[in-house]
């Protein structure tokens with residue numbers, strides 16, 4: 001894949017670092033607030049937190065244009081926010097309120113914001129991969145100026161539909177970028193116990209798709225590499241591209257707590273990832289007064305979103321069967 005080849009000016013770099021820091025900090029604080037509120041049982045949805053994995057969504061979305069669209073997994077708070085999804089509607093959804101993204105009926109795993117290009121996320125592992133490929137097929141044949149990004153976990157690779165989708169995307173040379181967030185685990189099962197060969201890129205490469213594994217969860221590196229693929233497609237090149245982004249989930253699979261006591265993984269394994277915390281790394285690249293004003297504004301925005309979600313109404317009982325397809 002071509003090396004990334006633009007050298008941003010100092011002002012552009014400062015603005016970019018501030019934007020990326022704001023996005024990382026905002027996602028982290030939103031999920032920390034969710035974790036704080038969760039034990040009160042006012043949030044009426046299971047929550048799969050992305051704390052520790054924010055770099056992937058933020059690095060990728062910084063490379064996208066507003067018209068580009070994303071499809072995600074049930075662990076998509078970070079993706080939803082990084083792509084510009086409406087924070088108030090997201091939090092209201094977690095509370096089951098009618099002002100939520102799915103009018104309170106979808107919960108945390110079913111995020112959507114069509115205006116922002118978040119086309120949908122799903123509780124069923126692997127299902128949004130063919131959705132994204134189908135969308136990319138339509139984009140190509142309607143000659144639309146946009147591209148599609150399909151997020152999946154290392155567990156999504158275990159679904160048969162992964163192979164079918166990559167095959168079709170490669171065959172039709174679709175404008176799609178696959179982002180596999182490899183956090184090493186599907187629930188409590190390590191990749192070593194599921195895959196005889198650990199390099200997921202090798203699986204995508206058999207379809208002739210250009211692939212790249214990005215180690216170390218570094219936001220700027222992820223951004224730089226994905227931007228080169230976005231630029232290549234934008235400049236008339238063909239997709240798909242496939243990135244395997246190595247990352248790590250700090251909290252339990254589902255819920256607000258840590259789970260190192262369960263024994264399927266150790267805190268020692270997590271520590272190097274925590275030392276490389278991207279919120280801190282990017283925060284150190286932003287001048288202190290700018291950083292403080294970003295943090296103040298974000299904290300106020302989050303407080304308002306949670307307060308509104310608490311006071312907003314639940315859907316009326318008469319809405320129970322509305323928008324339900326069977």
Ligand SMILES: Cc1ncc(C[n+]2csc(CCOP(=O)(O)OP(=O)(O)O)c2C)c(N)n1
Nearest residue numbers: 075123124125153154155156183185186187
């Ligand atoms: C089709 C299907 N099979 C099984 C499950 C149960 N399940 C929920 S999450 C999960 C693990 C997925 O792991 P991964 O894709 O790596 O995502 P991560 O949780 O690590 O973000 C499984 C097997 C499911 N939701 N859907």
Ligand SMILES: [Mg+2]
Nearest residue numbers: 153154183185
């Ligand atoms: Mg995983």
